[in-house]
Amino acid sequence: MEEQQGKHYLYPSALFAEKTPYWVDTILGSCVAVCLFDSKLKIGGINHYMLPLWNGNGLASPKFGNIAIEKLIEKMVKNGSSTSNLTAKLFGGSNQMQSSMNIGARNIEIAKEILALHDIKIIAENTGGIVGRKLRYDTGTGKVMMKFLTKT
Numbered sequence: 001m002e003e004q005q006g007k008h009y010l011y012p013s014a015l016f017a018e019k020t021p022y023w024v025d026t027i028l029g030s031c032v033a034v035c036l037f038d039s040k041l042k043i044g045g046i047n048h049y050m051l052p053l054w055n056g057n058g059l060a061s062p063k064f065g066n067i068a069i070e071k072l073i074e075k076m077v078k079n080g081s082s083t084s085n086l087t088a089k090l091f092g093g094s095n096q097m098q099s100s101m102n103i104g105a106r107n108i109e110i111a112k113e114i115l116a117l118h119d120i121k122i123i124a125e126n127t128g129g130i131v132g133r134k135l136r137y138d139t140g141t142g143k144v145m146m147k148f149l150t151k152t
Contacts, residue, residue, distance in 0.1 A: 005140065010048050013063035017045025017075040021140025027149070028092030029132040030104035034069055034111050035089040036120070037142030038081040044139035045079075047072045051103065052110040065110040073118060088115050089124040089144055091135055098130060 010016050010026040010033075017036075026033055026048050037044040047068040054064035062068035076086060090111050093104035108127045115122060124144070126133065132149040 005138075010046060012048050012050050013061055013068075015045065015047035015062050015068055015072045015075065016139075017043070017072060017079055018139065019043055019079050021138065024137045024139060025135065026137075027132065027134050029094055029096050030092070030107060032065065032090065032092040032104070032107040032111055032127070033135060033137075034072060034115070035091070035135075035137050035142070035144055036072060036076055036081075036086050037089075037139075038076065038085045039087065039142070040082075040085045041080055042140055043076070043079055043081065044137065044142055045072050045076050046137050046139070049107065052106040065107055066114060069111060069114045073120075083118050083120060086118075086120045087123045087142070088120050089142075090122055091126050091133055091144070091146060093127040094129050094132055096130055096132060104128065 006022040008024045033048050035046045049065045049068035052065045060067050093108040095104045136145045
């Protein structure tokens, strides 16, 4: 029933969670997306963050992993979920520029730390490497389709 399902493009520094099913598309490089799914209510949400930690200066936006993950969990709970029913899938965090700063690895690490704090189990992961990814997340089933981006 894809034709009856909403569609949303998720930009960097954003998150998305609705009670009705959506296909959510996003493209990741060093950024990370955390996909949460409530298997009891059959609802999901996703974020797309660029940097691991907000340092306390400026706006506490979902540009930062520690903010984006907490806000996504909050949004899922507002939609009726209990954290005990949530599972997570992680994607992204590549080191495309092969930089010594390796922001991608730090983005992955913060996701694992915060999800562990909330006892949210990671059931699937495709992270790291040196190639970007394109995702399509079905918030009604928790299914994620992913493909690697090729350099041209």
